[in-house]
Amino acid sequence: MPVPTFEAIHDWHDFFVLLGTGAATLIGAMFVVVSIGSSFLTEKSEPQIRAYMTPTVIHLSTVLLGSILAMLPPIDGPAVIFGFGLIGIAGLVYSGRIALDIAGRADLLVDRIWYGIIPTIGYAVILAGAVLIGTGRALSIEALAVGLVLLLIASIRNSWDMIVFFAQRSGGPT
DSSP states (O other), X not given: OOOOXXXXXXXXXXXXXXXHHHHHHHHHHHHHHHHXXXXXXXXXXXXXXXXXXXXXXXXXXXXXXXXXXXXXXXOOHHHHHHHHHHHHHHHHHXXXXXXXXHHTSOOOHHHIIIIIIHHHHHHHHHHHHHHHHHHTOTTHHHHHHHHHHHHHHHHHHHHHHHHHHHHHHTTOOO
C-alpha cells in the first residue's frame, strides 16, 4: 500500500528546507552577479541575458517553488501531482526552448550542457516524479528531489560561470 503523499513528503521536510534555502540564497546572489556585470547588460546583450541569466533565475525560482510546494501543510496527492506536473511541463517547454536557442550559438559544449541539457533533464525528472505520484509508484519523492537538485546544481555552476565571465571583463585587478 503506497504511503499517503503528505506522509511521504513530510519525511523529506529537512531536505526541502535546505534545498529551498539554498535556492533563495542563490537568487539573492544573482542580484550581486547582475550588479557586477551591469556594464555588460545592454540592449545589445539582451539575447545573452535571455539565454543565460534569466534561465538561471527561473531554475532557482523553480527549486524554491518546488520546495515550498513540498512543505505545504497537509498537501494531498492531486495537489502535488498538479503542482509538480505543471512545474515539469512548463519547465520542459521553457528549458527546451533555451536549449535549442543555445544549440544554435557558437558556445562551448560545456555551456550547452549546463545551460540547456541539464535543466531540461531536471524538469523531465520532476514531471516523471509527478507521474509516479499519480500512479502510486515508489521513488516518486526521490524523483522530485533529484529533479530539483539537478536544477540547483546547474544554477550554482551557471551562476559561477557568469560571475567569472563578468569579473574577467570588468577591467579590475589581474
